[in-house]
Amino acid sequence: MSNLYRNLHNFYSVQKTLRFELIPQGKTKENMEKEGILKADEHRAEIYSKVKKYCDEYHKLFIDKCLKNIRLNELNKYYELYSVVKKDEKQKEEFIKIQEKMRKQISESFKNDNEYKGLFQKDIINIYLITMYKDDKEKIKDISEFNKFTTYFSGYNKNRENMYSEEEKPTGIAYRLINENLPTFIENFKIYNKVIKFMPEIINKIHTDLMEYIQVEDIDEIFDINYYNEVLTQKGIECYNIIISGKSKSNGEKIKGLNEYINEFNQKHNEKIPKLQELYKQILSDTDTASFKFDTIESDEELLNNIESYYTKLLPVFNKINQLFAKFNKYNLDLIFINNDGTLNTISNEIYKDWSYIRNRIGERYDIEYTGKLKKDTEQYSKQKQEYMKKQKQYSLKFLNDSLRDNYLIEYISNYIEQSKIMEKMKTDFTEVQKIESRGDTKQLIKDENSIVKIKNLLDDIKFLQEFVKILVLKDRTIEKDAEFYSELMPYYNELKDIIPLYNKTRNYLTQKPYSTEKIKLNFECPTLLNGWDLNKEEANLGVILLKNEKYYLGIINPYCKKIFKIQEKDSNSENNYKKMEYKLLPGPNKMLPKVFFSKSKIDKFMPSDELLEKYNKGCHKKGKDFDINFCHELIDFYKTSLNKHEDWKKFDFKFKSTSEYNDISEFYKDVEEQGYKIEYSEYSEKYINELVDRGELYLFQIYNKDFSEYSKGRPNLHTMYWKAVFDIENIKNPVYKLNGEAEIFYRKKSLERKITHSANEPVANKNENTIKSGKPTSLFKYDLIKDKRYTVDKFQFHVPITMNFKSEKMFNINQVVNKYLKYNDDINVIGIDRGERNLLYVCVIDKNEKIVYQKSLNEIVNEYKSIKYSTNYHALLNKKEKEREIAREDWKNIENIKELKEGYMSQVIHILVELMRKYNAIIVIEDLNKGFKNSRIKVEKQVYQKFEKMFIDKLNYLVFKDEPKESEGGVLNAYQLTNKFETFNKIGKQSGVLYYIPAWCTSKIDPTTGFINRFYIKYENLDKSKEFINKIDDISYNSLENLFEFDIDYSKFTDRLNETRNKWTLYTNGERIYTYRNDKGEWIDKKIQLTNEFKKLFEKYSINLDNIKNEILEKANIEFFKGNNETLGFIQLFKLMVQMRNSLTGKEEDNLISPVKNSNGKFFNTNEQIEGLPKDADANGAYNIARKGLMLIEQMRNTEDDKLNKIKYNITEKEWLDYVQNRGM
Secondary structure (H helix, E strand, O other): OOHHHOOOEOOOOEEEEEEEEEEEOOOHHHHHHHHOHHHHHHHHHHHHHHHHHHHHHHHHHHHHHHHHOOOOOOHHHHHHHHOOOOOOHHHHHHHHHHHHHHHHHHHHHHHOOOOOHHHHOOHHHHHHHHHHOOOOHHHHHHHHOOOOOHHHHHHHHHHHHHHHOOOOOOOOHHHHHHHHHHHHHHHHHHHHHHHHHHOOHHHHHHHHHOOOOOOOOOHHHHHOHHHHHHHOOHHHHHHHHHHHHOEEOOOOOEEOOHHHHHHHHHHHOOOOOOOOOOOOOOOOOOOOOHHHHOOOOOOHHHHHHHHHHHHHHHHHHHHHHHHHHHOHHHOOHHHOEEEOOHHHHHHHHHHHOOOOHHHHHHHHHHHHHOOOOOOOOOHHHHHHHHHHHHHOOEEEHHHHHHHHOOOHHHHHHHHHHHHHOHHHHHHHHHHHHHOOOOOOOOOOHHHOHHHHHHHHHHHHHHHHHHHHHHOOOOOOOOOOOOHHHHHHHHHHHHHHOOHHHHHHHHHHHHOOOOOOOOOEEEOOOOOOOOOOOEHHHHHHHOEEEEEEOOEEEEEEEOOOOOOOOOOOOOOOOOOOOEEEEEEEEOOOHHHHHHHHHOOOOOHHHHOOOHHHHHHHHHOOOOOOOOOOHHHHHHHHHHHHHHHHHOOOHHHHOOOOOOHHHOOOHHHHHHHHHHHOEEEEEEEEOHHHHHHHHHOOOEEEEEEEOHHHOOOOOOOOOHHHHHHHHHOOHHHHHOOOEEEOOOOEEEEEOOOOOOOEEEOOOOOEEOOOHHHHHOOOOEEOOOOOEEOOHHHOOOEEEEEEEEEEOOOOOOOOOOHHHHHHHHHHOOOOEEEEEEOOOOOOOEEEEEOOOOOEEEEEEOOEEEEEEOOEEEEEEHHHHHHHHHHHHHHOOOOHHHHHHHHHHHHHHHHHHHHHHHHHHHHHOEEEEEEOHHHOOOOOOOOOOHHHHHHHHHHHHHHHHOEOOOOOOOOOOOOOOOOEOOOOOOOOHHHHOOEEOOEEEEOOOOOOOOOOOOOOOOOOOOOOOOHHHHHHHHHOOOEEEEEOOOOEEEEEEEHHHOOOOOOOOOOEEEEEOOOEEEEEEEOOOOOEEEEEEEHHHHHHHHHHHOOOOOOOHHHHHHHOOOHHHHHEOOOOEOHHHHHHHHOOOEEEOOOOOOEEEEEEEEOOOOOEEEHHHOOOOOOOOHHHHHHHHHHHHHHHHHHHHOOOOHHHHHHOOOOOOHHHHHHHHHOOOO
16 A cells, blocks of 8 residues: 555554354254253343333332432522523523533432442342342242343343433433423413413312322412422322323223313313423333334234224324414414424425525525624624524524515415325325234235335325424423414324334334344353353353364353363374364453452462552552652562462563563553463364264354355455454464454344245346346356345354454544644545535545546446456436335335445445555545535435445554455554544544545535636516626626627625635636426426527517627616526526536436636636546536545645644635635636
């Protein structure tokens, strides 16, 4: 690999879990079945879900216990600030801090309890549940199954621990109480005051009727801020909600709550009282919600029953939603809101067919109403404006309506349900679902495409309604809102949103494969199975690795025969001996050395002095105020001596540097860790191992993947290379790869019967179009083809973790190293990647002089096998799949296929990019999605692209080239590390090693030779505005020599935004443009326009003198001259086309970029001319300019001091970018 990467090695360790198949050898499987090993673990897997529910019950008791006595300290202060309708910035910040304090107080009430830590350790199984269910023999029996296998609950415990977080996350108890229930509790005060005002007589009646269910002397007590402390527990929430909604008694009698009296009042009076809102149930107590009711669906009958009962339950909700939106205009639109998130973009596109239309109008309103000191449209002003718009959590409908200056938004919301006919459609689709015959306890529906479509149609209808209603559901519950509207909306929405779990579980059931991927973990009745490989722990962990004839085996010792490897029986004349790994590890020296050498039982052997122990306990060896380098060295010498005395550890034969060379104790511990790992081998005869297997004393499996097959050809996959490297003689001498404990064995039962799809030597039709075109329509195989063959047999799987770069430098951020190299080296290229409109991804490589050395669309991926090239056009495939999906109304299976297709595509793209980096000695520059945009024409959407980023970073974290010798640069024992260790996308920042993120602003629609961009907002509004626009043009003239019209413009007259960049341009009516419009049938029509000819026709039609164009235009009063139509274009339309640089034909390949300005060579940039070293088309231009922004970063590095290279300014401003491209002089 080239110079840039030469020293990018061994920065940090990487943990990876390798996955292999296990093939039982000899009588292994037979003996396992005989001993009941599989049945025991199958049984444990079955009851796991039951025991999780027992754990949940304990968590509920624990939550209740901790919340019962808590008194929220900031409650009154919260209420005081909540009541301020229009908070200033200081009050908003204080309010947020109070919320944080209250969440923290709740969280700490759990964490300070003595039982808290045990909830996520073995105590919950071995102590808490045993105590809780001591009188229930059946449950005790279930729980006892796990008393030695508590690691089963690791994932569950992590999930449950998140409930107790103080963070602002919807899954947390503190969030539920402070961010959700408390605002509702306070909002109900206002409504209750109205009840007292209009219906005071019902208060005593409700108190009397509900006395046995509520523990208050007066209902007024409940509607007081201090009472909130009583509704933190589930019991308190239930009592509160009974007062609001009443109580159904066991005999069927219904006792009315406040809302029923409110409803009766509203039916008789014009003055309306909003309904009170119930509080959400406590986390884990919402067992009546659909999320918990709809467990995994197991049969057709269960599926249809779930759907029918849910739909029936929703019927009254549908009617009420219909009524609510029918009177929508009667509510206070100042107090009804839309969240400032993706919802706004979606509505914008729905109404205006433009994702950013609404945001643009909000921006214009900001400009009009701005009264600050900054000059409008300067860089500082633009930044302040963006910050303001970003800060707004929501916008009221009144504000949006006024900003849009039309009534489309209100009409859209108020008429949506009626116009979409969704209620009628649901009714029809439910009738169709009712016609589906229940197949009882079977899974026949999976094969019934017609019934699946009916079910999906109904659920899509409900989801459609839920997503529409969600538009008005507030994320911030603390703002002042229309109580009457939201008191109706929220209960309906809370019922509707249960469609989400039902929809997901129905989809999962109906799209399940004919086979099962479910697997169970095997334990061989050993709770510490494969926890480690150390020779001393072999009898405890039961696992051994054996090697023979370049094959690898996993042996599991029968727990009743632990001494089988205490003898060593080998055949000295046989090459078929098994080599057994003798693994030695000194784990965690910083903990293990003091634990062993200072332990009471060993103190006489190692003899630390009292003074040494005293100083050690004081921490004099640690960096800090008590650090003493002399004592540190004394401690190191003690450790060295003790290691040589230790019977086991002295075998590591440590080679330490002189004690005085250590700067602190951590350096010594690192030395011990790196040398405290050793693999040796002992030998056992094949005969002896086979006898152990036959007798059931050893369960033996071959560790297998296709690379270990005798038919394997070509290079092995990386997992195989890593695995072999662990046992490589060079690695054992100087470890790069370390074998770790915590390996796991899984078992997956066969779920399909073996069925031959194509018999051997029977022609099979080829699917790849290129193979067919090459004259090979069919292929022949010498063996039978069996569809999903791996599911026709029982499978054992082996997951084994390893550490790569075991002896790393522990440098997790390599940005400064990379930037320093870029600063001082000239021979660097830059790869730009663009998500295109016509191309899935486009890649462009440029040299230091901005010349393109490689550019290519990645629509088509070409692979070579046996000297034959196979190409796959992923762009065409995705188009085809998406069309099929549209026809099938987003068929569930097609959606999954598209997802898999995109992920497969990304994997191949990464391979191409790595090879380009290798060939061109290049860094990678991609668009910053955090500054990204929503564009429906881009097929690689944000979610998929972000997955690509993660896959790419993971690849570059540890980059091995299979064709490199193992110890050379990029070989398996000397991998490159080109990116920082991945944590989260938020922590990546704008650089990860050789990968840079830049703002993609103005990279596609820009003249790459002059830097000209279209800054006009051109739209015909009226005659006066059109003339105002034309009057700002400095001059309009006709150049008869070139047959072009010329428009001299000064951007400063049109916008202040570009004041600090080049403003004066001459625009020409050069070449053709594509005018796209919808005809009367709604079809998209493309029309090629020859600009000069069209302007001539227009001027001739309206008698414009070509010697005095501008003045004569300004005298015109004919609207059609300015506005035009689809047949005869007007002046505004033609001017807009002139500055329209990107020109594409709908559904065709043509995608041209043409500039209306001349460059320094007097030429117009035009991608159709295919100029060498410049972009070939519009998407290539995007990738090219992204790469140029990378060159800007390198230029910045060369002007930065070395110690500040980790503080590069990545956020290239509009001014900086335009200054750069407009002054290149191409």
